[in-house]
Amino acid sequence: MELKQLISQKLQTSFPEAELEFSEFRNEFNVKFNKKFVNPICKFLKEDSELEFLLCEDVTAVDWAKRKNRFTVVYHIFSLKLNLRIALKADVDETDCVIDTVSSVWKTSNWQERETYDMYGIKFKNHPDLRRIYMPEEFEYYPLRKDFPLLGIPGSLPLPKK
Amino acid sequence: MGLEAKLNSDGFLVTQLDAVVAWARKNSVYPMPMGISCCAIEMMASADPKYDIARFGSEVMRFTPRQCDLMIVAGTVTYKMSHVVRKIYDQMPDPKWVIAMGACTSTGGMYRSYSVVQGIDQFLPVDVYLAGCPPRPDNLLNALIQIQNKIGRTRARDFQNLKLPELNVIQNN
Numbered sequence: 001m002e003l004k005q006l007i008s009q010k011l012q013t014s015f016p017e018a019e020l021e022f023s024e025f026r027n028e029f030n031v032k033f034n035k036k037f038v039n040p041i042c043k044f045l046k047e048d049s050e051l052e053f054l055l056c057e058d059v060t061a062v063d064w065a066k067r068k069n070r071f072t073v074v075y076h077i078f079s080l081k082l083n084l085r086i087a088l089k090a091d092v093d094e095t096d097c098v099i100d101t102v103s104s105v106w107k108t109s110n111w112q113e114r115e116t117y118d119m120y121g122i123k124f125k126n127h128p129d130l131r132r133i134y135m136p137e138e139f140e141y142y143p144l145r146k147d148f149p150l151l152g153i154p155g156s157l158p159l160p161k162k
Numbered sequence: 163m164g165l166e167a168k169l170n171s172d173g174f175l176v177t178q179l180d181a182v183v184a185w186a187r188k189n190s191v192y193p194m195p196m197g198i199s200c201c202a203i204e205m206m207a208s209a210d211p212k213y214d215i216a217r218f219g220s221e222v223m224r225f226t227p228r229q230c231d232l233m234i235v236a237g238t239v240t241y242k243m244s245h246v247v248r249k250i251y252d253q254m255p256d257p258k259w260v261i262a263m264g265a266c267t268s269t270g271g272m273y274r275s276y277s278v279v280q281g282i283d284q285f286l287p288v289d290v291y292l293a294g295c296p297p298r299p300d301n302l303l304n305a306l307i308q309i310q311n312k313i314g315r316t317r318a319r320d321f322q323n324l325k326l327p328e329l330n331v332i333q334n335n
Contacts, residue, residue: 158241
């Protein structure tokens with residue numbers, strides 16, 4: 001059986017209520033689901049003996065600006081056993097800008113989620129240490145959002161006195 | 163036969179004290195290598211035997227600001243880094259000079275972005291701006307010569323002791 005079919009079948013049987021959507025783009029397999037299920041799905045993909053997605057390569061987000069669900073959180077994960085890389089996606093709306101952390105599943109995602117929080121303002125529930133990672137802690141904006149100006153907001157970052 | 167010619171023939175040189183001090187000062191400029199990104203590689207190259215910054219008396223790159231009088235800011239200065247640069251500059255003893263090396267340091271360069279200071283002259287007094295991305299080592303040497311000319315024109319009375327409250331020093335945050 002083809003790997004992608006195997007994954008979709010396993011997920012469908014384990015999480016029938018997760019609003020799963022499968023798609024493929026340029027040989028990369030995408031799985032979209034409801035954000036409530038992010039933690040159990042990730043845990044399942046990591047711990048299933050036939051899949052073993054042990055490596056979380058990246059956590060990031062997409063800002064769609066005017067779409068109803070404004071953000072999509074994207075996880076790129078890799079299975080050394082299958083030599084397969086897939087992307088997991090979950091929509092997050094601006095009014096309820098929270099998603100569960102997966103840092104309990106992959107420890108790497110601790111800092112990756114902090115980066116996503118720093119740049120997009122998406123909060124990761126139950127994250128052990130959710131602070132800004134690049135920008136100064138007193139910074140009030142989220143630089144990679146589409147409504148943030150390229151040159152920044154004057155005076156928002158302090159400079160030393162001349 | 164004038165007095166000067168007599169002194170010269172006896173092995174003496176008559177000049178102004180200011181000129182001697184400025185001459186000594188300009189030929190032993192100690193740079194503070196504030197290497198932040200790729201410009202620093204060219205700065206290092208200017209110290210190698212091919213370009214040889216030692217020809218201009220500046221081969222002593224001190225890695226402590228307290229022994230330097232020229233800061234070469236070589237690289238992209240982000241807002242986060244700007245406080246560090248300023249603090250190091252404040253630790254250098256007067257008189258001191260600054261070269262803004264490269265496009266990023268002078269104007270922000272290709273980083274037209276929220277995180278990069280668009281020119282270090284927003285928080286430092288810059289003496290020489292150096293074009294290039296990164297500038298070649300001979301270009302840096304040219305900037306050094308410009309600084310030397312500037313130092314050569316100084317007089318002792320240009321550097322008066324300031325009283326402590328007048329010193330522009332940031333205390334430990």
